[in-house]
Amino acid sequence: MSIHVENITKTYGDQKALNNVSFTIEKGEIVGFLGPNGAGKSTMMKILTTFLPASEGIAIVNGYDVTKEAIDVKSSVGYLPEHNPLYLDMYVREYLLFNAGIYNIPKSEVEDVIEKTGLSSEANKKIGQLSKGYRQRVGLANALLHDPEVLILDEPTTGLDPNQLIEIRQLIKDVGKDLPNGQAGKTVLLSTHIMQEVEAICDRVIIINKGEIVLDKKLSELKNNKQQIIEVEFDYRVEEIALQRLPKIDKVENSVGFVYQLYFQTEQDMRGKVFDFAHDNGLKILQLHQKNTTLEKLFSELTIQK
Secondary structure (H helix, E strand, O other), X not given: OOEXXXXXXXXXXXXXXXEEEEEEEOOOOEEEEEOOOOOOHHHHHHHXXXXXXXXXXXXXXXXXXXXXXXXXXXXXXXXXXXXXXOOOOOEHHHHHHHHHHHHOOOHHHHHHHHHHOOOHHHXXXXXXXXXXXXXXXXXXXXXXXXXXXXXEEEOOOOOOOHHHHHHHHHHHHHHOOOOOOOOOOOEEEEEOOOHHHHHHHOOEEEEEEOOEEXXXXXXXXXXXXXXXXXXXXXXXXXXHHHHOOOOOEEEEEEEEOOEEEEEEEOOOOOHHHHHXXXXXXXXXXXXXXXXXXXXXXXXXXXXXXO
């Protein structure tokens, strides 16, 4: 495994930013780390990169304990923080060469990273002259410089235009690809608010809300989920046993009053069957809607502030 997090808690005074968080990421996985503002995403990433100590729990990155072996963790992780720290008075190539010197990286590899991140045309400009999108590219290039086994990217596509988005998404996917010799590619943990980004890049999604994990699933599982949820309100109470006779029904919940959540295990649109049920039983439908099971809808349902 590349990242192992076990019962991590982080407190600031009486406030818990993270509460007993646990997850494991295998080598070569690209994982989307989602959550609303203040959910604890950046705090978790800072703990994994040794910038913040956890209050409780264990975090292991590339086999190194983030508390006891911080130097080893830093040498094997590429990190792009949410607020990308750059030396604005330095030229792009100069800045990357300066950082490469810290890792004793040859100049040829610096040029390779410049090309990979689409910075060739900007390499001789001062960082302070660059657009926000190109500054993000410089941060990403710096994170890739020492060929780390793990990339931790906090909002990596912030400020990019649509064309740049496509290019950087592809770059992130490429670094996570298996190598020609059969070895797994780099492990990538990235946070973002853009659902399409997760669906385009990631193998798996972890959603955090109020410092706790509320979902951890592979994207393939979410896409293959055939569960359909129909919420319906009748004008009279209906016995749940009667609703259980609907075809392909999996579960019935009476949420409030005469409102029912009907769970079906099928890709077929079952709204027509619900209308037929109402007609056959002399009921009127006051409202009916099919709940969307997209990642965006799921995120909203799991993180809504109550």
